[in-house]
Amino acid sequence: MSDNVVNLRQVTKKFGSLTAVNNADLEIERGELITLLGPSGCGKTTTLRMIAGFETPTEGVVELNGNDVSDVPPYERDIGMVFQYFALFPHMTVADNIAFGLKMKGVDQSEIDDRIEEVLEMVSLPEVGDRYPENLSGGQQQRIALARSLVVEPDVLLLDEPLSSLDKKLREEMRMEIMRLHRELNVTMVYVTHNQTEALAISDRMAVMNDGEIRQVGAPTEVYQEPAGEFVADFIGSANLVDGTITSNTDSYEIATELDVDITAGPDTSVHDGNLEDGNSVTILLRPERLSLQSGSGNGTNTLSGTLREVTYLGSSAEYFVELADGTEVQVTSPVRGTIDVSPGDEVTVSFDPDAPILLGDQ
Template identity: 55%
Template sequence: MSGQITDAQDVSKQKNVVELNALTKEFQDLVAVNDVTLSVKDGEILTLLGPSGCGKTTTLRMIAGFETPTKGEIRLTGDDVSETPPYKRDTGMVFQRYALFQHMTVADNIAFGLKMQGTPDSEIDSRVSEMLEMVKLSGLQGRYPAELSGGQQQRVALARSLIIEPSVLLLDEPLANLDKKLREEMRMEFLRLHEELDVTMVYVTHNQEEALMISDRMAVMSDGNLHQVGTPEEIYLNPNDEFVADFIGQATFLSGSVTDAGSIYTIELQMGGVIEVARSSIESPDETEVGSDVNVLFRPEKFHIEKHTGADIGRNQFTGHVEESTYLGDTIEYYVRAGNERIQVNQQSLTQAREIDDGDEVLISFDEDTPLVLPSRGQ
């Protein structure tokens, strides 16, 4: 993949706080970030999302000034800062491991940036008090980091970055070291503070659920390349390619080839059987012709499942056997073997009793406008 996916979407008429133009970072023979063009709007939360080693943290570190681009340009509020040192950039940084000064109290940690700016002590004291209240740490100003929980330490790190009122707040996997309950609490804190302060955020994570929850827009990366930029809804419902579809949420891919193309596309599946799909579900209809190899993406919640009664199979239906199922409270996950394919089906648990058991023969069906048809990688 070339990496030449750009952020051309007009989110609104807000100004760009961050602009990355053809940004590239090479470490000897490794291209960590490849020709990325991206913008972040004023007041927006943009998430850089992808697996480990995809280039998201390197991109964030270049924005912060901790890494220098090999090629390309970084602009903050319109100014080229590509070679500007970190302390001269109008950014705040929240690290995964907090990076607090262990020998300083909570108040001194939060005040550190203001002191470096030469802010008068009287103003520092009042602003630190305001920030402590904002991050719900009032009364803890005299404690040291070792005396705090992980969630409290992350709040101190967040307050230290916010108190200098940066143009953009950069967050590198800030919740990775917290347990599940604390992660959920801190997500809500980030959203609350974002709403109160209207601060622009660039947020790095590998956690899809986290990104879907907090983002105004997401930028999905792998192997240094930018695959897609869009709102959580756009990326989940209309992924650009198989990587994005597979990485965001759960998905089943069924390979096939197009045998008829019109308002309805007919696709012969490799596993056997023929399905019909609406033209609106074709990712690239102008490029998807009769004879084209395709991959049909199904989200597990888009299937309907029921016990097979032996009746004739209709359009967009196929049968299989339940290999395993998992009860998750409000949802039951079924894994169904249909031919050579293993298909995931999620069904809402509306009753206490399960109607389908492991080993049952089932009928799976779907509506013609629910799958997404992507060109095969081999094309």
């Protein structure tokens, strides 16, 4: 038997004529923290709600622990859920909020008391059992929501944008807290976010979604370094994208581009399984941090000349925006230490090694 906690098998969800999730396949391994990442409206919440049982797939099957759960209602699924907005019962104390799920399960009172104490300790709020939710800060309420869903020891914990109603500092604190709980409890987590930085930081693996479809599933480094296509390349990190056509593929790829410049890309730069042939179109991804900037104009392979339009200092790095002769904008990111002395309006040259491009292929 596979050790997957959740399997989505060709799952589609339609609301009338709108397809919210389209033919999604996803296998979630026991103990992992997987994020569903994508822009607003791409189907993340709907996917989560189908796992929880609040929505029924129009087509396809959801399996929990290897069993088709089509006929299993939400309260009989071994699942915890944390929402974007605090969903604590306002008229109950923190302790009663946490006890709710355990009472439903018929756990006896002395064990409930022990478990409440333990779980409050776990979320670093040991003293608040007798308080009411309105007397807690937003961050504390979200910790209690976490405690309430963890106390029943669910097979899988679903989190739907749990940090998005918190301010930046709290968001980072809670993110660390969730990562710590994941590490210590080893509970499988499915974490929905539209925030790529959050997803890159927190995930064992991420499933990148767009338009109801899962576009790529992989570890953060894999998705960043070998994006499956233009959408993923652009959504995760910053991307300069250039269209081109392969003109030769002997030792390395020679590519004629829409810019007035030929690009040489090393033999291992294609993310495709098969070989790229002469005449194939490709999209070339140039990550800003793989490009370097010099003052003055230059020419040659993998060299782009243009005018510096803007510099943004970000503390440890700086972003340079260069406009090429045809109007294309190229972004270059460099560490601030060792930056060169250039100002907006100056002629500059952008260059890169043959192993810097990533060839995304025709799509």
